[in-house]
Amino acid sequence: xxxxxxxxxxxxxxxxxxxxxxxxxxxxxxxxxxxxxxxxxxxxxxxxxxxxxxxxxxxxxxxxxxxxxxxxxxxxxxxxxxxxxxxxxxxxxxxxxxxxxxxxxxxxxxxxxxxxxxxxxxxxxxxxxxxxxxxxxxxxxxxxxxxxxxxxxxxxxxxxxxxxxxxxxxxxxxxxxxxxxx
Numbered sequence: 439x440x441x442x443x444x445x446x447x448x449x450x451x452x453x454x455x456x457x458x459x460x461x462x463x464x465x466x467x468x469x470x471x472x473x474x475x476x477x478x479x480x481x482x483x484x485x486x487x488x489x490x491x492x493x494x495x496x497x498x499x500x501x502x503x504x505x506x507x508x509x510x511x512x513x514x515x516x517x518x519x520x521x522x523x524x525x526x527x528x529x530x531x532x533x534x535x536x537x538x539x540x541x542x543x544x545x546x547x548x549x550x551x552x553x554x555x556x557x558x559x560x561x562x563x564x565x566x567x568x569x570x571x572x573x574x575x576x577x578x579x580x581x582x583x584x585x586x587x588x589x590x591x592x593x594x595x596x597x598x599x600x601x602x603x604x605x606x607x608x609x610x611x612x613x614x615x616x617x618x619x620x
Contacts, residue, residue, distance in 0.1 A: 484496070512568060
């Protein structure tokens with residue numbers, strides 16, 4: 439049977455599942471077969487007994503849903519892979535920036551070009567933050583991790599983590615793995 443974890447108390451090692459049949463099933467840690475502790479909202483497959491107790495509980499990995507362009511650029515929720523970062527964000531932004539600078543400095547005065555490029559940079563501010571938050575989520579770091587970019591010398595650490603290292607294999611607290619295991 440399938441259901442959702444509706445609660446887990448690590449102090450008592452007990453939890454509850456809302457079965458897709460509409461019933462509630464209690465469980466203990468010994469019945470949990472997932473890696474990591476149960477979390478609220480986890481979708482699980484489990485067996486039941488006559489005592490309304492769940493046992494042999496297995497976590498069902500969530501499928502990764504490719505974000506739309508709006509979600510990709512504007513929503514800080516979820517995860518993105520390195521390839522999504524480089525192919526859907528970094529490389530296009532680099533190319534557009536170079537082309538924009540060439541066009542602006544060949545058509546406009548230096549002050550006009552600087553104004554246009556400044557507005558372009560301002561337009562990229564929120565999407566840049568969102569993309570870095572999603573990459574930190576892929577590495578299983580909370581959003582404040584990106585604040586390390588503001589600390590001299592220490593900023594090398596998040597740069598390496600977010601630009602070059604693979605995210606958490608499998609689902610983590612921020613969502614499903616964006617890299618398929620095909």
